[in-house]
Amino acid sequence: MSSLVVGSIALDTVETPFGKAEEALGGTAVFFSLAASLFTDVQLVGVVGQDFPEDAVTLLQTRGVDVEGLQRREGQTFRWIGEYDFDMNVAHTLDTRLNVFETFHPSIPERYRDARLVFLGNIDPELQLEVLRQVNQPALTCLDTMNFWISGKKAALDKVIEQVDAVLLNEGEIREYTGRYNVLEAARELRKRGPRYVIVKRGEYGAVLFADDEVFMVPAYPTWEVRDTTGAGDSFAGGFVGYLDAVGSIDASSMRSAMVYGSVVASHCVEAFSIDGLLRATPDTLEERYSRLAEITRIDASVHFNPKDLVAEGA
Amino acid sequence: MSSLVVGSIALDTVETPFGKAEEALGGTAVFFSLAASLFTDVQLVGVVGQDFPEDAVTLLQTRGVDVEGLQRREGQTFRWIGEYDFDMNVAHTLDTRLNVFETFHPSIPERYRDARLVFLGNIDPELQLEVLRQVNQPALTCLDTMNFWISGKKAALDKVIEQVDAVLLNEGEIREYTGRYNVLEAARELRKRGPRYVIVKRGEYGAVLFADDEVFMVPAYPTWEVRDTTGAGDSFAGGFVGYLDAVGSIDASSMRSAMVYGSVVASHCVEAFSIDGLLRATPDTLEERYSRLAEITRIDASVHFNPKDLVAEGA
Numbered sequence: 001m002s003s004l005v006v007g008s009i010a011l012d013t014v015e016t017p018f019g020k021a022e023e024a025l026g027g028t029a030v031f032f033s034l035a036a037s038l039f040t041d042v043q044l045v046g047v048v049g050q051d052f053p054e055d056a057v058t059l060l061q062t063r064g065v066d067v068e069g070l071q072r073r074e075g076q077t078f079r080w081i082g083e084y085d086f087d088m089n090v091a092h093t094l095d096t097r098l099n100v101f102e103t104f105h106p107s108i109p110e111r112y113r114d115a116r117l118v119f120l121g122n123i124d125p126e127l128q129l130e131v132l133r134q135v136n137q138p139a140l141t142c143l144d145t146m147n148f149w150i151s152g153k154k155a156a157l158d159k160v161i162e163q164v165d166a167v168l169l170n171e172g173e174i175r176e177y178t179g180r181y182n183v184l185e186a187a188r189e190l191r192k193r194g195p196r197y198v199i200v201k202r203g204e205y206g207a208v209l210f211a212d213d214e215v216f217m218v219p220a221y222p223t224w225e226v227r228d229t230t231g232a233g234d235s236f237a238g239g240f241v242g243y244l245d246a247v248g249s250i251d252a253s254s255m256r257s258a259m260v261y262g263s264v265v266a267s268h269c270v271e272a273f274s275i276d277g278l279l280r281a282t283p284d285t286l287e288e289r290y291s292r293l294a295e296i297t298r299i300d301a302s303v304h305f306n307p308k309d310l311v312a313e314g315a
Numbered sequence: 316m317s318s319l320v321v322g323s324i325a326l327d328t329v330e331t332p333f334g335k336a337e338e339a340l341g342g343t344a345v346f347f348s349l350a351a352s353l354f355t356d357v358q359l360v361g362v363v364g365q366d367f368p369e370d371a372v373t374l375l376q377t378r379g380v381d382v383e384g385l386q387r388r389e390g391q392t393f394r395w396i397g398e399y400d401f402d403m404n405v406a407h408t409l410d411t412r413l414n415v416f417e418t419f420h421p422s423i424p425e426r427y428r429d430a431r432l433v434f435l436g437n438i439d440p441e442l443q444l445e446v447l448r449q450v451n452q453p454a455l456t457c458l459d460t461m462n463f464w465i466s467g468k469k470a471a472l473d474k475v476i477e478q479v480d481a482v483l484l485n486e487g488e489i490r491e492y493t494g495r496y497n498v499l500e501a502a503r504e505l506r507k508r509g510p511r512y513v514i515v516k517r518g519e520y521g522a523v524l525f526a527d528d529e530v531f532m533v534p535a536y537p538t539w540e541v542r543d544t545t546g547a548g549d550s551f552a553g554g555f556v557g558y559l560d561a562v563g564s565i566d567a568s569s570m571r572s573a574m575v576y577g578s579v580v581a582s583h584c585v586e587a588f589s590i591d592g593l594l595r596a597t598p599d600t601l602e603e604r605y606s607r608l609a610e611i612t613r614i615d616a617s618v619h620f621n622p623k624d625l626v627a628e629g630a
Contacts, residue, residue, distance in 0.1 A: 017496075039620065086496045181332075181401045182539060182540075182541060183537070184537055184538075184539055185539065202520065205517065205520040205521075206520075208537075214611075215537060215611045216611055216612075216613075217534045217537075217611050217612055218612075218614070219532045219534075222498070222499055222523075222530060222532075223499075224497060224499055224500065225497075226497060243620065246620070247620075253615065256613070256614065256615065257614075257615060257618045257620075260614055260618075261620065283620070283621055286620060287619055287620065287621075290614075290618065290619075290620070291616060293614060294614040294615070294616040295616070296529075296530045296531055296532050297531075297532055297533075297612045297614060298531075298571070298614075298616075299533070299571065299572075299575055299605075299608060299609040299612060299613075300568065300571065300572060300609070301606065301609040301610070301613075303572045303575075303605065304602055304605075305354065305558065305561070305562075305572075305576065305598070305601060305602065305605070306598060306602070
C-alpha cells in the first residue's frame, strides 16, 4: 500500500483578501503528500534547492512521507508568487521562478517502482512520460495538467493521456483540451482518448467524476473560513488517491467515497495559508466532514411526484 | 392548492452561441407559471401591451394557468434584448424597453387572495409590498430580486425581505445585499433579517438551501444541451414553489425535494430557447431526472475511514 507523487515543491508567496504568506511551503508534491498521508504511505519525487528549509523535510517525514525521491540541487528552490481576489477560484500569478525545477528530471527510486497508485502532478508531459516508463504497472495512474501544457506540449500530453487511467482537470482546461464547452461532452471526448476516469474540478463548486456509465458530483465542503485556495486541487487529488490506496479497491463505490474525501481534505487546505490547514486535519475531522457532505446532499430517492395521483386525491 | 406569481411578462430577443430567438415569450411570470403548472394550479398577475400575442395567453390557459390577473394595457409589451457567451451563467443585456411594465401596479383578483404560496418575482420592492398587502396569510411567501433594487431601492427591499418567508438570490446578489463574501455567512446574515429560508442560485452549479440548522445543496441537472439559460432561475422557482404547493407540506423533507424539482425543471428550460424546453417536460421526465439527481449525488453515509483500523488490518 503506497502512493507515489511526482510534482513541484515550491516556496510560495501568496496574498489574498484574508492575509499573506511569504516563502511558505507549497507545490503539488507537498500538498498532495500531506493530504494523501492522512490515508496511506506516500512516496515523493521532486526537487529543491539548497535554500530549502530542512525542517520542511522533517515535517514531511513526520507525516509518513518517504523523501528518498527528493532531489536536492545546486541553486534555489522553485518560487511562485501570486495573489487572489475575493473570487478565489482564480489565482493571479505575479511571478514564477522555476530555478532548480527548470532542469528537473524525475528519477524514481527502486523502492518506489511498485507503488500501487501514481499521481503525475502538473509538470511537463514529457516528464510525466518519463515517470510512467520507470514504474511497474501501478493499479491506477492519475494525471493533472494545465493550459500551459495543453497549448504548448499537445503531442506529448496526448501521449501521456492515452496511457493513464484517470485525468484531473479544471473546467477551463478540459474545455480547452477537448474543444467542447459542455462538460458532459468534454468528458466523453476525453474518455475516448484513453483515460477510464475523468475528474473535473470546479473550485468552490466541488468536483465531478465521469466513469463508465457513471456521473458523480460532490460539492466543495462548505466552510466558514476560506483564506487561501492555493493547493486545494492538489489536496483534493491527495485525498482522492490516498483514500483509494488505503481501501485497496478501485470500483464505483470506492471512487465515490474517494471523491468525497478529496473534497473534505481540500476544505481543510483552504482554511489557512500554505499547508497550515492540512496540518489541522485529523481522522475525526475527516469523518465528521464526510458525514456532513452526505447529509447536505442527501436526496430522498423514494420521492415520486405523480400529478395524476394528486388529482385523484383532491377529487 | 394554488400558487400566485407576480412578475414580468416579456417578449425576449436572445442570442447565444447556439442560436437566436426573436420576440419570443419570456419574463418571470411566464417561466414561473409554466414551471409551476407542472405541479399545481397557478394564478398569474402581470401586464402586457396590445401587441401581446393572443395564442400565448391561450397557451398559458391550456397549461392550467389562471390569467384573470393578466392586465392588458395601451402600448407595447415589455421587451428584453440580450445575449450570452459560452458562459451562460451571465446574461449581457443589450436593451430593455419597459413599455407597459413601467407603470405596472399589481392588482390581485379577489379569487387569488387566498393563494397558499406566493412568489414575488423580481420587480420593484414597492410593488412586492403592494402584493403582500393584498393577500391573506399565504403558507409561504417567496421573493426574488436583483442588484438593481439592492442598490437602488434598499429601504423598500429591506422592508419586504423582513416580511417574506423565503428569498431566492444568486451569489452575487446575496453578497452585495449582505456585504458578506462567504456564502454561509451571507445566508446567516440574510436569515437574521427575517426570511426563514434562503436559497442561493448558482447557475450551472445548482442551488443551496439554508433553513434553520440545515444546508442542502442540489447540483444543476447535467444536460447535454444548454442552448439558452434565460428563465432558468424563474423555472427553478416555479418547480420549487409548485412542488411545495402540490405536496401540501412545508417541512425540511419537502423543501429538499422541492429544490430537486426546481433543478429538474430548470434543466428543461435551458435545453431550448424561450419556453420551448419547459413545454417538453412531462411527469415522466420529471421523475426520471429526479431519480438521476439522487443517483449522481448519492454518498454512502455508512463509509467510515479510520486509519487505525487499516493499520491493524495491515499489521
